[in-house]
Amino acid sequence: MPKSDPLQSESAKRPSAEQFIPVKNLSTGDKPTQKSSGQIHFREQKGYFQRLRTTMNSLLILLFFTLPFISFDGRQAILLDVQQQQFFFFNLTLWPQDFTLLAWVFIAAAFGLFFITVFWGRVWCGYLCPQTAWTFMFVWLENRIEGNSNKRKLLDKAPWSANKLGKRTLKHSLWGLAALITGCGFISYFIPARELYLEIFTGNAGFWSTCWVWFFAICTYLNAGWMREQMCLHCCPYARFQAVMFDANTKTVTYDVARGETRGPRKRKQETQLGDCVDCNLCVEVCPTGIDIRQGLQYECINCGACVDACNETMQKFDYQQNLISYVSENELKGIAHSNWRSPRFLGYGTAVVIMLIVIAIDLSNRSEIQLNVIRDRQSLYRETADNRVENTYQLKIRNKTQQTKQYQLAVNSEMPFSLIAAPVITLAAGEQADYPVTVLADKDAIPAGRKIIEFSVTDISEPRQSVSQETGFFSP
Structure with a gap:
């Protein structure tokens, strides 16, 4: 049998002119x-x-x-x-x-x-x-x-x-x-x-x-x-x-x-x-x-x-x-x-x-123009005094967020008879933050045993509506 020409075979495989996709050069x-x-x-x-x-x-x-x-x-x-x-x-x-x-x-x-x-x-x-x-x-x-x-x-x-x-x-x-x-x-x-x-x-x-x-x-x-x-x-x-x-x-x-x-x-x-x-x-x-x-x-x-x-x-x-x-x-x-x-x-x-x-x-x-953080004393839960009282110690971080010197009133709020052992008024310069140690005292017989909730508040004396508070725990035996 005669051998087929590879060039002719390849040519036969090529599409005709009608089979090509027409290309048109467009110019805008x-x-x-x-x-x-x-x-x-x-x-x-x-x-x-x-x-x-x-x-x-x-x-x-x-x-x-x-x-x-x-x-x-x-x-x-x-x-x-x-x-x-x-x-x-x-x-x-x-x-x-x-x-x-x-x-x-x-x-x-x-x-x-x-x-x-x-x-x-x-x-x-x-x-x-x-x-x-x-x-x-x-x-x-x-x-x-x-x-x-x-x-x-x-x-x-x-x-x-x-x-x-x-x-x-x-x-x-x-x-x-x-x-x-x-x-x-x-x-x-x-x-x-x-x-x-x-x-x-x-x-x-x-x-x-x-x-x-x-x-x-x-x-x-x-x-x-x-x-x-x-x-x-x-x-x-x-x-x-x-x-x-x-x-x-x-x-x-x-x-x-x-x-x-x-x-x-x-x-x-x-x-x-x-x-x-x-x-x-x-x-x-x-x-x-x-x-x-x-x-x-x-x-x-x-x-x-x-x-x-x-x-x-x-x-x-x-x-x-x-x-x-x-x-x-x-x-x-x-x-x-x-x-x-x-x-x-x-x-x-x-x-x-x-x-x-x-x-x-x-x-x-x-x-709020006042910032308050209450940190408990980590050394002991409570201390008992010789006169049958219980005291807890806290560190108050108080910041004056205004641009003026301010005086603040400190207080501890609770339904039970707690006393705050610290100066009740603190003065802070503009932008100043103070670490203020305070002690809360109570008669052992006047409060129940265990953990009680108390609340510290800091109030601007010249502008009482500016006040912040934070709850914490008070422990007693």
Whole structure:
């Protein structure tokens, strides 16, 4: 039998042209986004929303640096004193056992953020996020030194020269100084600000103070100077889960496709069948995360409104209607009447915020300004005296949690005749804790044998409603 040709057999196994899945090369015709070129050099933009963003970012930065310098009652008004385990907030002092109150505050703030997101999307990222504020501040310094976005791109590609080296050295020096001041600003909430700044810039700061300042300075330099949009795109969890809070009534930065397409260049006042989008690509060039908003809603968008201002500027030049790109909801684009007030998300997040505020108010009203711990003498259960009495010894740990010197009335409460052998009044300075030994005495014949429950109470003499108590045991033979 003739041998079959392996080449012919293999050829027979191959599918015919009709059996191949057709491949078509699709080209969108869109201009590349900034992300395709690596580092994003977005151009500065002026306009209503950029003025609003700049104002809010500036206020945020100003508050961040000035709050630690506010004094109250002769000390820093806001100070988290880790060493003394006290958190001062004007006339309020929080101790470690009070930090549940801070937890409620953070939870309320989170639900407040979710509540705002239902209405305005990711506006926190665009207008109040520290990452955005410091990034724009660093970019502003970069623009003053290296020029606009086009000049910065050319400088990146240019070979190293004395001019390039000088500009880069000046830029990174100013970035480093801004980062160092930011590190001091953050640590000044933990160490008195007036001392910290002076010690850091004179080289007299302690080892750990210096380490923490430089740690946050390096983080600021890397985040705001180098990573920038990468923090928003890849590190920030809010960017990933924000979409679950959106609905068809949420206002986000949106491109009106029906009005803008088909896009294309044209001359001013030229009659055309194209849409209003002139394909100037400014919305991409001003975007700090390098996206093209015309491609639809994207998680990278931080709702800063730069593309809105850029597009409105172009629309004004061509005498077209404003807000081709605007803060608008999906239902508004479709012409559907809507109301956020009845949406499940509004009711859910709004209810959660109200509940958290009520919990905070209750926690604050029930917060005691006195701390009391009762510790029994571990050496013996009881002692019998020569005059037929029984005594038990205790150690009272009493803390004054206020910022004023206080006098406290001590008492032992029981239905049986117990006597307190100790000075009934104790004076404590602001924040002071005293270990106060006391003895409780009773006639052996007046009390039953075994363990009895007694209660120690400590009451603020000047403010009797501030009182704490704790039960313990009294032993007798």
